Amino acid sequence: xxxxxxxxQPEAEETASALPLARExxxxxxxxxxxxxxxxxxxxxxxxxVRVWCWKALKTPRYRHDIYTWDYGSEAExxxxxxxxxxxxxxxxxxxxxxxxLVSPYITGVGEISVGFAGDRLTVQCSVSTVYGEVDFxx
Numbered sequence: 001x002x003x004x005x006x007x008x009q010p011e012a013e014e015t016a017s018a019l020p021l022a023r024e025x026x027x028x029x030x031x032x033x034x035x036x037x038x039x040x041x042x043x044x045x046x047x048x049x050v051r052v053w054c055w056k057a058l059k060t061p062r063y064r065h066d067i068y069t070w071d072y073g074s075e076a077e078x079x080x081x082x083x084x085x086x087x088x089x090x091x092x093x094x095x096x097x098x099x100x101x102l103v104s105p106y107i108t109g110v111g112e113i114s115v116g117f118a119g120d121r122l123t124v125q126c127s128v129s130t131v132y133g134e135v136d137f138x139x
Contacts (some may be wrong), residue, residue, distance in 0.1 A: 019131065022106050024049040027056070029138075038116050047132035050106050054128060058139045073102040075121055090115055094120060106130050 026035040027043040035042045043054065061075030074094045077117035079089055093115045101110050111134075124139040 019105055021045050022132070023051070024052040024056075027052045029055060032059075046131060047135050050104070050110040050128070050130045050132060051135045051137050053104060054101055054126070054135065054137055055106070058097060058124060062100070066134055071103045076100075078132070079122070080120070086117070089117065093124075095124065097124060101126075101128060106132070 018088040023043055023045045026048075027033075028035050057072060057125045058074045058076070059067065061077045062068075062075045063070055064073070074096050076093055078096075079092060084092065089136040094113045097113055097115070098110050101107055107128055107130055109129040111129060113127075116123045126137060126139075127137070128135045129138070
């Protein structure tokens with residue numbers, strides 16, 4: 001049976017959920033403290049904000065602090081005291097770093113990661129592709 005009312009399906013609109021501009025408190029990477037000017041924190045945005053986020057995410061142990069979600073932080077601390085070979089530790093550290101960084105919607109990819117072990121210290125050199133371009137950092 002036909003109807004005098006046409007069936008019209010509205011076309012679904014494509015809405016791109018644009019990310020807001022990334023903003024973080026400027027960080028002094030050498031001292032490991034935030035930067036203040038006239039008693040107020042200095043705010044950075046864009047690629048520099050993503051660099052600060054990466055540094056802090058890799059320095060924060062995952063699952064330890066209630067103020068962070070379980071997606072935030074790194075599990076690299078789990079390598080302490082494990083009887084793994086150097087190659088296994090290196091590969092696990094790289095995996096932990098990738099997992100920690102790729103949770104950010106501002107990061108589109110993690111490039112070359114170089115890790116080193118000196119005693120009880122893990123050093124990381126990394127290149128990250130962001131929505132703002134390439135970011136390099138050392139932790």
